[in-house]
Amino acid sequence: MAGAVHPRTIKKSVLPEAIRPFFSTDGDNILVSGLYADSSNNLAREAAYRLFLFPDQQQEQLLSELLKSRHELATTCGFKTYAHRALKASTVETPEMVNEFLQTLNEELKPRAERDFALMQKMKNAENRFESPLATWDTPYFTSTLKKRCLQASASEFSPYFSLGACMEGLNLLMNSLYGISLENTEMEPGESWSHDIYKLAVTHESEGLLGHIYCDLFERPGKPNQDCHFTIQGGKVMPDGSYQNPIVVVMLNLSQPRWSGPTLLTPSMVDNLFHEMGHAMHSMLARTEYQHVTGTRSENDFENRRLRRL
Known part of the structure; x- marks a missing residue:
């Protein structure tokens, strides 16, 4: 959707001075252009996540109008929802079958995911003396770190x-x-x-x-x-x-x-x-x-x- 990935602009004073160097600057402003998921600084990852994904009223309105228009299109064509219309000619055919498939995946993958999260929590505790819980903005960073450790190589070495x-x-x-x-x-x-x-x-x-x-x-x-x-x-x-x-x-x-x-x-x-x-x-x-x-x-x-x- 147009504008969804534009950088967020904030005053430098909003962020702690210690993490400002992690971001691009434009005069007195700081530009947050992504999630900075590969940053080794926990506070920088958290700040980027919260700021870049902070609700945008204009984008929320565009999304609401899009969903409303899709629903009107679907019901006009005789479908219960837009999901029913979109899936009609697909392999899964119905939203109910999609939900059943996702539920099966969730049940089968949950034990493995819990083991991965527990391992990442240990990794975070080793880096952070405060032993804070594993957060949403942490998982991409520790996933990448764990891959490098297990493979003993980084993606840049293949480039x-x-x-x-x-x-x-x-x-x-x-x-x-x-x-x-x-x-x-x-x-x-x-x-x-x-x-x-x-x-x-x-x-x-x-x-x-x-x-x-x-x-x-x-x-x-x-x-x-x-x-x-x-x-x-x-x-x-x-x-x-x-x-x-x-x-x-x-x-x-x-x-x-x-x-x-x-x-x-x-x-x-x-x-x-x-x-x-x-x-x-x-x-x-x-x-x-x-x-x-x-x-x-x-x-x-x-x-x-x-x-x-x-x-």
Whole structure:
């Protein structure tokens, strides 16, 4: 929802002086741009959690209007709730089945979760002489710490193997091996791009030729939405003369810009996001449907993501 991830701005005087250095500043203000879940300082994690997730009246109003509109849409179409409408064509089919599935998961995972929380509580006690209870803002930090301890490695140690160029070349090799498709970086016409750091890939099949184009908007910049996604500019479809309108899509990520000292390096989770969104893009390229309103990812969610996971 628009504005949901914007930084929170507060006066410096609101925070204790000891934790102010953990946050970005703008004059006399402090910018809280996330949960700071990886911070080793307990007070900084707590402050970030409470401030960043503090109720926002404007966002609450937008959410309420959204829920109200969804309910009106569902009842107008003859459904009891929006959940019944959204799940009708899915694998689980009904909200009742979803609740049953979640309840089963809760019962099966509860003993293991309790053991994990007890271990994290011991870790917190070892770091904090006051022995305060494990809080919501603590679990991501201690989960990451425990993973590093058990694996004896951190995600940053893998990053040198996952430069953006190496990952894109890996995708090209994978597409070529599976589908006989190559991803070729092509030049853009003046005014075609909305930013200087966007790449245009031509998706070409070894026998069928050009299948479509993918704009890769991969780097963060001011004003850009903070989300990883794939969206369609032009859907593929059969034209009246029998020819085919090739799809044009965008893959959007928020990776760090490459520096003079080296290329953009990805963590394993970033690699997963890149492959996930490129999977959606390739679905759009390969669909070749008759009508554009059912092409690519314009299908039932379960069907769309099942194909993606297999890729």
